[in-house]
Amino acid sequence: MKYVFGPVPSRRLGQSLGIDPIPLKTCNWNCVYCQLGRTMPLTLERGEYAPRHELLAEVEQALAACQPGEIDWATFVGSGEPTLHSGLGWMIRQVKAHTDLPVAVITNGSLLFLPEVRDELLAADAVLPTLDAGNAWLYRQINRAAPRFTFERLIEGIEMFRKVFTGRLWIETMLVKGMNDTAEALGEIALVLERLQPDHVHITLPIRPPAEAWVRLSDEAGVRRAEQILGKIASVSVPSESEARATRVGDLAETVLSIVTRHPMREAELLTLLNRWSADEVRQALQDLAGRHQVRAVDRDGLAFWSAAAMSFHTSRGDKK
Numbered sequence: 001m002k003y004v005f006g007p008v009p010s011r012r013l014g015q016s017l018g019i020d021p022i023p024l025k026t027c028n029w030n031c032v033y034c035q036l037g038r039t040m041p042l043t044l045e046r047g048e049y050a051p052r053h054e055l056l057a058e059v060e061q062a063l064a065a066c067q068p069g070e071i072d073w074a075t076f077v078g079s080g081e082p083t084l085h086s087g088l089g090w091m092i093r094q095v096k097a098h099t100d101l102p103v104a105v106i107t108n109g110s111l112l113f114l115p116e117v118r119d120e121l122l123a124a125d126a127v128l129p130t131l132d133a134g135n136a137w138l139y140r141q142i143n144r145a146a147p148r149f150t151f152e153r154l155i156e157g158i159e160m161f162r163k164v165f166t167g168r169l170w171i172e173t174m175l176v177k178g179m180n181d182t183a184e185a186l187g188e189i190a191l192v193l194e195r196l197q198p199d200h201v202h203i204t205l206p207i208r209p210p211a212e213a214w215v216r217l218s219d220e221a222g223v224r225r226a227e228q229i230l231g232k233i234a235s236v237s238v239p240s241e242s243e244a245r246a247t248r249v250g251d252l253a254e255t256v257l258s259i260v261t262r263h264p265m266r267e268a269e270l271l272t273l274l275n276r277w278s279a280d281e282v283r284q285a286l287q288d289l290a291g292r293h294q295v296r297a298v299d300r301d302g303l304a305f306w307s308a309a310a311m312s313f314h315t316s317r318g319d320k321k
């Protein structure tokens with residue numbers, strides 16, 4: 001399948017059927033921690049990136065292949081910013097017409113200042129925008145958005161959406177050591193959260209190879225600080241390594257490729273996740289994909305992560321790998 005993957009385990013959404021309407025790294029942000037590598041170039045315009053009817057046919061096929069109770073959420077997410085797809089509202093409504101599953105959209109939130117995007121997302125049951133910074137300077141340092149997508153527009157967009165959205169608004173905050181995990185930075189994020197009134201805040205960590213090699217995970221003290229400061233405004237959940245099982249949809253090589261394209265993983269993690277196949281089968285699939293230049297191993301602090309070959313990672317501020 002080209003546009004649908006999983007179900008895969010998600011800390012926020014249980015077993016989530018991933019729906020990816022955007023080609024790899026089609027995004028208007030270039031986050032320093034992005035696990036998909038650097039955004040080159042930034043994409044500014046909305047468009048019909050995935051053919052909507054083809055995508056919907058895949059969703060129907062995946063839903064038919066799963067047992068009742070096997071999926072908790074259908075989630076628009078993946079290898080770029082899903083609100084850049086101009087048919088997102090139509091696709092959300094169509095998915096909801098085909099299933100009783102709740103539909104979530106994981107988004108950077110940057111297009112919510114557009115009335116049409118807010119209207120489209122009203123059809124979802126949960127929307128998960130990103131908030132990594134409480135001021136414009138830090139937002140530019142971390143998210144490196146295209147200039148028209150300013151911090152003020154991000155906050156105003158989420159705030160306007162909150163006023164009309166009756167579903168769940170869950171903010172996602174990626175904690176980067178020394179950038180947004182200080183008491184000052186977290187205090188500023190908390191002030192913004194007061195305006196946004198989210199139902200929940202998910203704190204996440206850049207545990208996969210980030211676009212910039214100098215990015216470091218916030219340590220335990222930083223996570224505790226975030227929990228304490230942000231927790232005064234909203235309920236907060238903190239990271240834990242989720243362990244779950246991928247479900248067999250499509251063949252093994254296709255499954256491996258769909259996972260590492262969106263979520264670079266160590267080989268041991270892949271073996272655990274794909275334990276419906278033998279370790280030899282998974283290793284062989286990785287070698288076959290590498291031989292076809294579809295995946296590659298990327299070094300991160302001495303650990304090898306498998307990722308899509310097309311991803312671009314940098315080992316230092318200047319060196320491309």
Ligand code: SF4
Nearest residue numbers: 027029030031034108
């Ligand atoms: S983390 Fe998300 S918003 Fe940031 S660059 Fe990557 S795909 Fe875009």
